[in-house]
Every structure is written in structure tokens, then in C-alpha cells.
Amino acid sequence: MVTCKAVFVDNRPRFYIFTGSVMRPGRFAALLCAVFGATANAQEGIYVGVGLGNFDFQEARTDPLLGQVTGDVSIAKIFGGFEINDYFAIEISYGETSDLSQSVIGNFPPLGNVNYSLTQDFAMTSLKAIGQYPMDWGALLGGLGYFSSENDFREFGTADCCSPLSNSGTYSDEGMSAMIGIEWRFGRFGTRYGFRMEYEWWDISLTDSSALGLAFSYGF
Numbered sequence: 001m002v003t004c005k006a007v008f009v010d011n012r013p014r015f016y017i018f019t020g021s022v023m024r025p026g027r028f029a030a031l032l033c034a035v036f037g038a039t040a041n042a043q044e045g046i047y048v049g050v051g052l053g054n055f056d057f058q059e060a061r062t063d064p065l066l067g068q069v070t071g072d073v074s075i076a077k078i079f080g081g082f083e084i085n086d087y088f089a090i091e092i093s094y095g096e097t098s099d100l101s102q103s104v105i106g107n108f109p110p111l112g113n114v115n116y117s118l119t120q121d122f123a124m125t126s127l128k129a130i131g132q133y134p135m136d137w138g139a140l141l142g143g144l145g146y147f148s149s150e151n152d153f154r155e156f157g158t159a160d161c162c163s164p165l166s167n168s169g170t171y172s173d174e175g176m177s178a179m180i181g182i183e184w185r186f187g188r189f190g191t192r193y194g195f196r197m198e199y200e201w202w203d204i205s206l207t208d209s210s211a212l213g214l215a216f217s218y219g220f
Contacts, residue, residue: 046220047089048080051196053213055097055122060206065108065116071100073121075211081130083219089130091143095211097122112160120153122209124202126177138185138194147177147202175203183217192219 055075062068077095084090103117128145150172157165181198196215 044083044085045190046080046082047192047217048220049078049194049196049215049217051077051079051095051198051213051215053077053198053211055211056209057097057100057122058208060208063118065104065114069102069118071102073098073100075122075213077213077215079215079217083132086134087132089132091128091130091145093124093126093128095124095126108159110161114157114159116155116157116159116165118153118155120151122149122151122204124149124177126200126202128177128179138183141179141181141183141196141198143179145177146174148172148174149202149204151204173204175205177202188219190220193217194219 053075055073057073058070059068075095075097077093079091079093081089081091099119099121101117101119103115105115106113108114124147126145126147128143130141130143133140150170152168152170154168155165156167159165177200179198179200181196183194183196185192185194187193194217196217197213198215199210199212201210
């Protein structure tokens, strides 16, 4: 075991490195003691959490029947990460939304009377590098990373002109993701828990997709 100790000689501190029962003075002892002390005081460890929020979705393109597809649905996620020190962490998360449904009934020449519905949901996996700015009550958070998503859709429609439509499928996408947030923390790793408020954004093709939510975390 390596420990550091300062001994006062002629009213001046001299630093020594202890390895077992052997005391070793050295010209770099003060620097080594500073490094060991910073490492010992830094918090690091594994954390996990769950979150719930509101997912806001808006397509950039306009559907000929539905117009602009948009809506707010709930999103639930689980996440975990490794806090390297007080300032940096690596985090992975997985989230799923509830169903986003839209429908239209009306007369659309030359189709005639139309009854059409579209239901879709999203699942996102994200890996982010998190920057943390420690505060007395917790930390300010900011993250940037990569995501992979799957958009499941189901559509059904009838029209006077045509045979009934029934279709389903999955669109996959990937790209950049980002988040900002604040987290109130209590205790230290081993007994630390926190409450997080965060805003997250995904660069999903042809859509504007983001979520505002609350999360609970626990650090081992």
C-alpha cells in the first residue's frame, strides 16, 4: 500500500512516500502525494437509473392525407454508466415510446371517401460521453454521442377507389444525439442516489425528435 505523509523539519514541510513500512523521501514526493490525493478524493464508479418523460415528434415532410405528422407521447428509459471522475462519465441508455397514433376520415377526390390511420413508436439506444460540472448540490450535465433507433409503423386505410390498405414495417436510423441536464445528488458512491432533469435530442432523419424527462439514479 502506498501512502503519503508530510513531516515538518525546521518549520518546512517535507513530503515522503511510504511503501509498506519503508519511508522514501524524493524530489518528486510532493508531486506524487498531490496526484495520489486527487485520485483518492475523486468520485468514480458505476451508476444505473430509470427515467420517464415526454417525447416530442414532428416530421419534416407533409403527408398528403394526415398533413404534418406530429405528436407528444411518453417515453421510458433505463440507463447506466461509468463515472471516470468528478468531471467525465460514459453512459449508455435504451428508451421506448408509447404509440403515436393519427387518423383521418373524409372525402379526398379522386380517392372518394377515405378512412386512414397510422400508428408508430420509437426505440432508441444511445452511447454518450457526459461532461459534468460539480456543484454543492449535484452537477450540471452535458452529453454528446451516437444513437441507433427503430421506428415501427402500422397503417390501415380504406377508400372508395381502391382495395383496403394494410401495411407495417420498421425504419432504422442512426446518428448524433445530445443532452443537457441537472442532477441533484445525495451521498457518495456506494450509497449515492440522484434525481435528474434532462433534455435529450436525436438527429433522426426527416424528423425533429426530442424528450424532456425526469430520472432517478443510484451509484454503486
